[in-house]
Every structure is written in C-alpha cells, then in structure tokens.
Amino acid sequence: MRGWFTAGACHAGDRAGGGYDRPVAALSRADVEHVAFLARLGLTADELDRLEGQLNHILEQYAKLTELDTSAIPPTAQTIELENILRDDVATPSLAPDQVLSNAPQRDGEFIVVPPILGGDGG
Amino acid sequence: MGDPLTRLPGHALASALRAGVTSSREIVEASLALAERHNRALNAWLTIDRDRALAEADAADARLAAARGEGSDAVAALHPLLGLPVALKDLVSLAGGQCTAGSRILEGYVAPYDAHITERLREVGAVILGKTNMDEFAMGSSNEWSAFGPVSNPWDLDRVPGGSSGGSATAVAAGHVPFGIGTDTGGSIRQPAALTGVVGMKPTYGRVSRYGIVAFASSLDQIGPFARDTRDAAALLHAVAGRDERDSTSAPVSVPDELLQLASRDDEAAAYLQGKRLGLPREYFVAGMEPGVEAGIREAVRALEAAGATVEEVSLPHTDYGLATYYIVAPAEASANLARYDGVRYGLSVREAGGDFIADYLATRGAGFGPEVKRRIMLGTYALSAGYYDAFYVKAQKVRTLIKRDFDNVFGAGIDALVAPTSPTVAFQFGARIADPVSMYLSDACTLPVNMAGLPGVSVPCGLSDGLPVGLQLIGPAWSELELLRLGRGYEAVTAGAPWRGVEPAQLRLADERDAATPMERRAALAGA
Numbered sequence: 001m002r003g004w005f006t007a008g009a010c011h012a013g014d015r016a017g018g019g020y021d022r023p024v025a026a027l028s029r030a031d032v033e034h035v036a037f038l039a040r041l042g043l044t045a046d047e048l049d050r051l052e053g054q055l056n057h058i059l060e061q062y063a064k065l066t067e068l069d070t071s072a073i074p075p076t077a078q079t080i081e082l083e084n085i086l087r088d089d090v091a092t093p094s095l096a097p098d099q100v101l102s103n104a105p106q107r108d109g110e111f112i113v114v115p116p117i118l119g120g121d122g123g
Numbered sequence: 124m125g126d127p128l129t130r131l132p133g134h135a136l137a138s139a140l141r142a143g144v145t146s147s148r149e150i151v152e153a154s155l156a157l158a159e160r161h162n163r164a165l166n167a168w169l170t171i172d173r174d175r176a177l178a179e180a181d182a183a184d185a186r187l188a189a190a191r192g193e194g195s196d197a198v199a200a201l202h203p204l205l206g207l208p209v210a211l212k213d214l215v216s217l218a219g220g221q222c223t224a225g226s227r228i229l230e231g232y233v234a235p236y237d238a239h240i241t242e243r244l245r246e247v248g249a250v251i252l253g254k255t256n257m258d259e260f261a262m263g264s265s266n267e268w269s270a271f272g273p274v275s276n277p278w279d280l281d282r283v284p285g286g287s288s289g290g291s292a293t294a295v296a297a298g299h300v301p302f303g304i305g306t307d308t309g310g311s312i313r314q315p316a317a318l319t320g321v322v323g324m325k326p327t328y329g330r331v332s333r334y335g336i337v338a339f340a341s342s343l344d345q346i347g348p349f350a351r352d353t354r355d356a357a358a359l360l361h362a363v364a365g366r367d368e369r370d371s372t373s374a375p376v377s378v379p380d381e382l383l384q385l386a387s388r389d390d391e392a393a394a395y396l397q398g399k400r401l402g403l404p405r406e407y408f409v410a411g412m413e414p415g416v417e418a419g420i421r422e423a424v425r426a427l428e429a430a431g432a433t434v435e436e437v438s439l440p441h442t443d444y445g446l447a448t449y450y451i452v453a454p455a456e457a458s459a460n461l462a463r464y465d466g467v468r469y470g471l472s473v474r475e476a477g478g479d480f481i482a483d484y485l486a487t488r489g490a491g492f493g494p495e496v497k498r499r500i501m502l503g504t505y506a507l508s509a510g511y512y513d514a515f516y517v518k519a520q521k522v523r524t525l526i527k528r529d530f531d532n533v534f535g536a537g538i539d540a541l542v543a544p545t546s547p548t549v550a551f552q553f554g555a556r557i558a559d560p561v562s563m564y565l566s567d568a569c570t571l572p573v574n575m576a577g578l579p580g581v582s583v584p585c586g587l588s589d590g591l592p593v594g595l596q597l598i599g600p601a602w603s604e605l606e607l608l609r610l611g612r613g614y615e616a617v618t619a620g621a622p623w624r625g626v627e628p629a630q631l632r633l634a635d636e637r638d639a640a641t642p643m644e645r646r647a648a649l650a651g652a
Contacts, residue, residue: 032501039458039504040465040481041497042489050494051501054560058502061561064447065518068525075520076527078342079577080329080374080601087368099235105472114467115480 026056128153130627133301133355134387137203140187147187147206151180151250154208158252158299161631164639165275167284167293169213170221171253179250180206186248202247203358203383209244210294210303213254214261214337215346217241224337225259225269225287228464228471228491238335239370240304240346240363247362252300255290259493260461261311261339263287264566267557267646268495275642276319277628278591281649282550285315285566288349292319295349296628302359303349308339309449310545310570312347313582317545317594320584320628322356322611323349325570327601328577329374331360332367340456341372343449343574353583353611357382360604379605385612392616395609396430402437402538407569412547415588420544423585423595423614427542430617437538439529444522445572450564451506451519452575458503461496464488498560527576534600540610544569545582545594553646569596579604583611587623 027035032052036043043051097110106113128136128150139145155173162168183206190197211217214224216234218241223229237245244251258268266274266289276284277297284293288305292315295303305312307325316323324347331346338344348359361382367373386392403424408417424434466472466487473486492500506515533541547568556563573580578598585595595614599607618624633639640648 027505031505035501035505035508037485038508039500040462040484040488041492041500042482042485043497044489047494047497051498054498055501055505057561058450058498062447062451062515065444065451065522068441068444068522070518070521070525073521073524075517076524077520078328078372079527079575080327080372082329082372082374085368085371085375087371095235102235103232103469105466105469112468115474115483117480 027052027059129157129298131301132352133207133350133358134203136207136301137205140206141198147180147183147250148177150206151176151208151252154252154299157297158294161297161299161634163641164280164634164636165277165293165297166272166642167256167274167290167297167299168210168253169223169256169271169290172220172251176208176250176252183248183250202362204244204302204362205248207249207302208252208300209249209359210253210255210291210300211241211251212257212288212291212303212305214257214306215241215254215304216335217251217254220254222254222337223271224261225257225271226491226493226496227270228488229337230270230471232470234335236335239332239367241335243363249302249362255288255294255303257290258287259496260337260457261287261306261308262457262495262499264310264314264563265551265556266290266315267553268493270493273553273642273646275634275645276550277631277634278320278550280630280633280640280642281645282552282591283318285318285546285550287311287315288323289315291349292316292321292323295319295321295351297631297634301350301355304346304359304363305349306336306339306344306346307570307574308343308345308453309574310567312349313570313580313594313596314546314567316349316582317596318550318592320592321349321351322353322581322583323347324356324360324581324604324608325573325579326360326364326604327374327579328574329372330364330376330579330602330604332365332370332373334367334369338460340453341460342456343453345574353581353608353615354385354387356581357385357605357608360608376602381605382608385608386616389616389619392609392612393430396427396432396613396617399432399539399610400537401427401432401434402533402541403434404439404442404533404541404543405436406439406442407543409547409568411565412544413549413588416544416547416549416593419586419588419593420542420595424542426617427614430613434542437533437541439533439572441522441525441529442572445526445575446564446568448519448522448526449567449571449575450502451515452523454499454503455506455516456503458500458507461492461500464491466491495560523575526572530576530578530598539599540603540607541598543596543598545596546570549588549591549593553642553649573598577601579607581607581611583614585614585618586621587626590629
C-alpha cells in the first residue's frame with residue numbers, strides 16, 4: 001500500500017503554482033491512482049481506466065471557469081448569511097448504547113471492534 | 124387502475140376524513156394495495172412497512188375521533204396531513220427502519236432514531252407508508268444509479284422518472300400516495316417532478332432541518348415536498364419546515380400558516396397572478412432544449428400573461444458557468460461527507476485477511492460504492508487536494524458568488540419570480556445518458572443554479588410533449604415559498620380546463636399487470652436492442 005502511495009505521489013504539487021487562470025491539466029493514470037488512494041477507494045484496473053477518461057472529460061468542462069476574472073470576487077460558502085448560532089448547553093437524553101451500537105459490524109460488549117491502527121505496516 | 128381514493132389529492136382526502144366518509148385505515152389500505160401491486164413494474168419502493176402504516180392509520184383515526192369528542196375547534200386544529208400516507212425518500216431516518224440512501228454500503232443499516240422531519244410528520248399524524256428508491260447518495264438525474272435497480276416512469280415504463288428522488292416522484296405520480304418527501308441538491312426534486320408530471324418544490328436553503336438525513340453536499344442539500352397539486356405541496360412543506368436546533372443551518376425564519384390556506388377556488392387563485400412581474404431568463408433556453416419543452420413553456424407564459432401577469436425577458440449572465448461550478452462544489456462536499464463510510468461503526472465492512480486498516484477502508488469503499496458515487500468522490504478529492512484547492516474549489520465558490528448575484532440583481536429590480544423550464548428534455552429512455560456522465564449532468568442545467576444561490580424553486584406540470592410531461596419552474600427570492608406556491612396555484616387555476624390536465628400516466632395500466640416486466644428487465648432489453 002505504501003508503495004502505491006509513493007508511486008502515485010504524483011505531480012500535484014508541480015502543477016499547482018498559481019493555477020488560477022491556467023487551462024486544466026490532464027490527469028494521468030498515476031494521478032487517478034493517487035487520488036483514489038487519497039479517497040481510500042480500492043478500484044479495479046477497469047475502473048481506473050474508465051475513470052481516467054471520464055475525469056478528464058469532466059475536467060475539460062471545469063476549464064470554462066477560467067474565462068471569468070474572479071480576482072475581486074469573494075467566495076460564497078453558504079447562501080443564507082446566517083451568523084454563528086449557538087444553542088444553550090443543556091443536557092438531553094441520548095440514545096442507549098445498544099441502539100448506538102446496533103449497526104456496528106463487529107462488537108464486543110459495549111465496544112466496537114476496530115482493526116489495529118498502531119503498529120504494523122499500516123501505521 | 125387504483126381505488127378512486129388513490130387518485131384524490133390530499134386536501135380532498137382530508138375533507139372526506141373529517142366528513143366521516145372514509146377513514147385513514149381505508150385510505151392507507153388502498154395506498155398499500157396499489158403500491159405493492161405496482162412495485163414489480165415500477166420499483167419505486169425499497170421498503171413498504173404495511174404493519175406500521177396500518178397501526179399509524181388506526182392511531183390517526185383514534186386521534187380524529189377524540190378531536191370530534193372535544194368539538195369542532197379541536198377538529199379544525201388538526202393538521203390536513205392527519206391520517207394521510209406519505210412516501211419518504213430512503214435517505215430520511217425513520218427509527219427502526221432500513222435507510223440505504225440507495226447504496227450497498229448502507230444495505231441493512233437500520234436508523235436508530237427519527238430525522239427531524241420524521242418527527243414532524245408523526246406529530247401531525249401523517250402515515251409513513253415506506254421508503255422510496257433513489258440514485259445512490261442522491262447522485263444522479265435518472266434513478267439509474269440506485270444500487271437496488273432503476274425505477275420506471277409511469278408515463279412510459281421504458282423511460283426514467285428522473286432523479287435522484289425518482290422513487291418518491293413516481294409513487295406520487297402513480298397515485299400510491301398524495302405526498303412524497305425528496306431532497307434536492309442540484310434538481311433532485313424538481314427534475315423528477317417535471318419528468319413524472321407532479322409538483323415538486325425545493326425550498327430555500329435552511330427552510331427545513333436536515334437532521335437525520337443522509338448528507339450529500341451540505342451547502343446545497345434541501346428537503347422538500349412532492350404532491351399532485353400545489354395545495355398539497357404547500358401543506359406538506361408546512362408540516363416539515365421550521366427551525367430545529369439540531370441543524371445549525373436551519374434558519375430562524377417563521378413558517379407562514381397561509382401555506383395551509385392556498386385558494387381552493389380557481390377564480391380566487393387566478394386573481395393572485397394579476398399584476399405580478401415575472402422574468403423569463405433567456406439563458407435558460409439552452410441549446411439542446413427539446414422543441415416540445417420550449418413550446419410548453421411558451422404556452423404557459425401566454426397563460427400567465429392572459430391572467431394579468433407581465434412576463435419580461437431577463438438575463439442571468441453566469442448561468443452557463445453553473446454546471447462546472449456545481450460539479451466542483453457538490454463533489455468536493457460529497458467527498459468530505461462520504462469519508463464517514465469506513466466500515467468500522469456501521470454499514471458494509473470488508474476486512475482483508477492480513478491487511479492493515481487502510482486495506483480495509485479501500486476494500487470496503489471499493490465494494491460498497493457504485494460508479495457514480497466513486498466518480499464524484501474522485502472529482503471532489505481531486506478538487507480539494509493540495510495544490511488544486513484554490514484553482515478549483517475556491518474558484519468555484521467565487522463563481523458561485525456571481526451566480527447568486529445574477530439572481531439578486533433580477534429580484535432587486537422588482538421581478539417577483541422567474542419562470543423557466545425545469546428540465547431541457549422530457550423523460551428519456553433507460554441507458555440514454557448512462558455512459559456519458561456529462562450528458563447526465565446536463566439534465567440539471569436549469570435547476571442547479573437555484574441550489575448554488577440557495578433559492579426556492581418549484582416545478583409544476585405545464586402540459587405534455589409527445590405524451591410525456593413537461594415541467595414549468597418558478598424561482599423566487601429566499602423565503603418566498605408561499606408566493607411561489609400561490610403563483611403555481613394561480614397557474615393551475617388558469618389551466619384547469621386544459622385538455623392535458625385530466626390525462627393520467629399513460630402506462631399505469633401496464634404497471635398493474637401481474638407479470639409486467641421489471642425496470643431491470645426493461646433496461647436490459649433496451650441495452651441489448
């Protein structure tokens with residue numbers, strides 16, 4: 001897995017600089033593999049082949065945005081202009097542990113069994 | 124065809140209930156029978172919970188009887204949805220019910236609690252008939268991306284009902300229920316409403332709490348109603364809208380009770396159109412729009428003018444940039460939201476023998492997500508990745524500002540609402556757009572700018588093109604749902620006598636046949652042809 005990551009640790013950085021008004025660069029097969037790994041998607045060779053073509057076709061559509069000069073335009077993250085809303089800090093009943101854990105794939109009493117995170121190759 | 128009860132709008136059923144002509148149990152039994160009979164041919168429902176629905180119907184009948192005992196004020200205080208069946212899109216949590224969001228990764232997941240809107244529907248005494256089919260995680264415009272098979276459009280069983288809320292739209296169009304709940308991130312209520320010939324509204328962002336709803340793109344997602352007319356759509360919106368402190372984006376804006384009093388008389392409803400200033404955005408008449416759709420919209424405009432509204436051409440100059448902007452912002456937010464499906468706490472879990480936890484994530488997500496969801500996660504991850512964040516995500520958010528300003532300028536200049544097509548085409552055949560993601564994305568060209576700007580929009584039926592429904596979209600300023608629904612009601616009133624108004628979905632009878640082909644079989648036959 002780590003090998004894959006290294007191999008795919010592609011050229012993202014190289015192309016980034018100021019990329020605002022540049023045409024969108026095409027994604028290579030290695031880029032597609034790298035993005036799939038970042039997204040934690042295990043994809044088959046067929047899926048990677050198909051995605052390489054499709055993603056590039058979609059990225060071509062993105063290039064349209066470079067027509068617009070947005071240097072003086074503020075970004076919009078949300079539209080209804082709400083200010084931060086804080087609720088009162090009041091204790092309310094919550095779900096029973098059994099309900100919360102009812103969908104866990106592997107359980108041990110009131111715990112969810114998880115794969116080891118520390119140690120081994122994955123850490 | 125169905126029991127006559129299943130063809131009546133909710134407001135007529137509510138009157139019949141109060142007059143003692145029928146009972147909630149009788150209505151719900153008719154609904155269940157029709158939904159179950161049609162499900163082989165339509166595949167609109169992923170879950171139908173007969174026992175719970177009948178128990179809720181009996182509870183509603185008891186509540187009505189108790190109110191009768193207290194007097195006419197108590198009966199008048201009951202919500203018009205009391206005792207009436209509602210379809211929930213299968214991404215709305217219903218405690219104890221499966222909630223798949225149309226995905227294998229959530230197959231068998233049972234919601235431990237109710238969504239806010241589920242609580243609200245219970246409070247008013249509505250009966251939840253079951254959960255409806257949808258594109259996986261609400262990503263799609265045809266319902267063909269459901270992991271549990273496509274849905275057939277009751278107007279032509281070889282065609283899609285639109286998406287992503289295709290199951291709820293179909294359940295309402297086919298008469299299974301008078302009310303359906305959908306969600307709309309880029310058109311997922313309005314486009315299927317147009318393609319199935321029903322009313323569908325996307326409210327203002329923040330109008331309805333999203334607590335307990337499976338998230339897709341959090342700055343765009345909004346819950347809204349399907350119904351067969353505007354009065355019912357308004358009543359369902361009234362039931363579910365309003366501030367909920369568990370969703371910090373649900374807005375502290377009051378919900379007008381006038382939503383329950385849309386004019387019942389056609390002359391009164393039509394009078395609302397008098398003097399209204401409507402804008403026709405020229406950019407919405409895009410290349411690729413079918414002539415039959417354009418003709419339907421132009422005829423609707425003439426009907427609105429004849430009723431005393433003025434319709435003037437306006438410009439939303441950044442419309443053309445909507446698609447690219449949306450397909451950066453929505454996948455970016457989706458890739459973050461869908462990171463939670465890790466196979467550890469709930470949902471599908473594939474553990475690789477001898478592998479580490481990363482291998483488990485890769486295997487679980489690789490097996491659990493379908494092609495469109497994977498594509499969007501990839502797009503979003505790329506757009507947010509180091510070095511591309513400014514070029515894609517921030518750039519798209521800036522263009523989003525321009526799109527929103529286009530609408531602000533038009534409404535600021537005194538336009539009451541915009542009239543536009545909902546979808547550039549009528550319902551298309553299975554397989555027509557599945558191989559080319561961009562052609563599928565174009566299905567929402569006329570709806571997604573409205574989500575980008577956070578505005579309300581409603582699609583109302585405005586005729587048929589070659590026997591398939593066309594939808595008219597009305598778009599208003601933030602919080603103008605009541606005004607939009609009144610406009611829609613006015614349009615219904617002035618076209619009440621139009622010949623297409625009485626036409627029922629053409630292939631409903633076929634859907635009733637015991638050995639009807641399933642949508643999966645139809646799709647396969649078309650793919651082989």
